Amino acid sequence: MVFLDSRRKKQLQICLQKLGLSDTKSVSWKLLDLALTHPTISREHNYQQLEFVGDSVIRLVAAEVLLETYPQESVGEFAAIRSILVSDRTLAEFAENYGLDRYLLMSEGFAQDKIGRVYWLADAFEALLGALYLSSHNMDLVRPWLDPLLIQKAAEIHSDPARQNYKDALQEWTQGEHKILPQYRVIEQDKNQGYEQRFFAEVWLKDRKLGAGYGRSKKMAEQAAAKDAFFSVVYS
Amino acid sequence: MVFLDSRRKKQLQICLQKLGLSDTKSVSWKLLDLALTHPTISREHNYQQLEFVGDSVIRLVAAEVLLETYPQESVGEFAAIRSILVSDRTLAEFAENYGLDRYLLMSEGFAQDKIGRVYWLADAFEALLGALYLSSHNMDLVRPWLDPLLIQKAAEIHSDPARQNYKDALQEWTQGEHKILPQYRVIEQDKNQGYEQRFFAEVWLKDRKLGAGYGRSKKMAEQAAAKDAFFSVVYS
Structure with a gap:
């Protein structure tokens, strides 16, 4: 059993406030702490397992959002848009907007590696989604704040042919x-x-x-x- | 609005009974019908969009099941096992066990293509998962019957080193x-x-x-x- 010190818990609460999550009753703080712990801090207790789950969470939410927003589009178009939505670059951009790095525990040296930044930001963002999904085993802690981000980004991609990959x-x-x-x-x-x-x-x-x-x-x-x-x- | 004839609805009810789903109140029969309609029947109304969603559903459920069943395993092991669990071969095997082809509407000629069989069976299985997920926007219609299948298959893969890919x-x-x-x-x-x-x-x-x-x-x-x-x- 991991007990979080009150300073860390406060930090994680602020992080969720930034996402716009007001109802945090069902949040597992232990999982959230893990999601924001880089492997350079602990080889055993870090975000890797949660990232594995979160990678599927973002793909599923993106699929749902695309189907709901563009019901007439072809599956080819969905796949093309989703591949950008779930890319490391997009996820790192979301993480950057929320200043997720401020809540991520990681070794000082690694944090300064500019080239790796996109990857660990994207990984931590996925792990965060994994932690929130596993807290309730549904999308209630995820979709309220993630949907608007995906809808806006999907609209950008959808309207700009040069972005289509x-x-x-x-x-x-x-x-x-x-x-x-x-x-x-x-x-x-x-x-x-x-x-x-x-x-x-x-x-x-x-x-x-x-x-x-x-x-x-x-x-x-x-x-x-x-x-x-x-x-x-x-x-x- | 699509109205299903009573014969088709009866067929779909039997299909869900076979999966072991008893509580079907929240099932969208329209989506289920679509999930079991091959593109050779209609270029517009077929399982492709649902397959796109279902592909993420199976990945997410597999991730959760692996984390719950083998909490001590490495993420590398999870990824290796999951790549087999979500492969067309495994999904077609599940579909075959349920006799899913009996409920799938498709052109006669295509149904006899032995080489393509694994692909359309896997596709229809994913679409079925997509339809059930989208019926309730959670895993309530999916995990009760899918978990045991995945747990058993994961155990086979986990215990047999030669199967590890x-x-x-x-x-x-x-x-x-x-x-x-x-x-x-x-x-x-x-x-x-x-x-x-x-x-x-x-x-x-x-x-x-x-x-x-x-x-x-x-x-x-x-x-x-x-x-x-x-x-x-x-x-x-």
Whole structure:
């Protein structure tokens, strides 16, 4: 049994206030403390198990929110948007907005590692979701404050085509279904900068061409090919 | 608004009885009908959106069940077991045991495709979980019958080292964290069949060696290397 000192508990209460959670009766403070303890503090008692649970929590909530907000969208679009919503970058951004690092116990040296920052912020955010979910075994402590964040972020992604990352979404699918990565073949058709069809990309899965597309940059052509593949093969 | 004919509703009720669900008051029959409708029946109204949700439901329930059943196990072990629990093969096996194909509406021709069978059975099973979760927005219609299945399957996987698939688990991690696949390099050290150290495998992530191991077969050596990587790098 872990007893939290009153200073730590106060700290965790402030953290939940920041999330906007007013009713904290069912919160397990022990789990919450664990969620905000980095492995550099303890190899045994840290956020890793909760992160494992929280990773599924965010995926499920994101799926529900997308279905509720965009009931007419295709599953391909859902998968593309969700892959951005649950990415380390997005989760770290949420964590950063709440100043989650102030409540996370971790070794001084590690905290200053700028490159790792995105990963441990995202991990701690997932662990926080895991702790709140496991406190009540439902989404009552999660959805009230997480839904608005996801809805806003999903709207940004949905309305900005340049943000849509079909390459990640396609890769997630080929990995899940075929255990291999898609391969991109790009050729420069024209040296003219800014020309819409400057690059032509094809995306292949072993011997099977999944899709093709054009773009002003190599990356944009690959995204166009991935989008084509996504809608013609994955969700046809 | 979709109204189900009484024959279809009766069919769906029998399906839930088979799962062992007695209290079906909160079930959305409309969602359940959708979950058991293959895209060959309708391009618009089929199980795809529910499968998208259900995929997260099974991952979350599996995470909870593993944490509850094996609280002392490492996260590496959880990830390895879960990757088998949520695989198409396992889900299709569950679906097969319940005779789920008898309740699934799909075109005759497609139903006879033996190769695709594992995929559509797994998809329909996930969609069923999605429909039950979305009926109540909690796990009340899911965990009572799914937990025992997962606990039994997890015990089989946990107790049989040969079933442990560290390659899949490692790949899931490198994909998630680094967006690349691990590479295996295997050498045959000895032609002696049955020799425990006949093959030696290393697993690399770009220029970084993650782990190494021996085995009687190429596959076993790769699994040993993946396991080494898993515990020395992923969950160290």
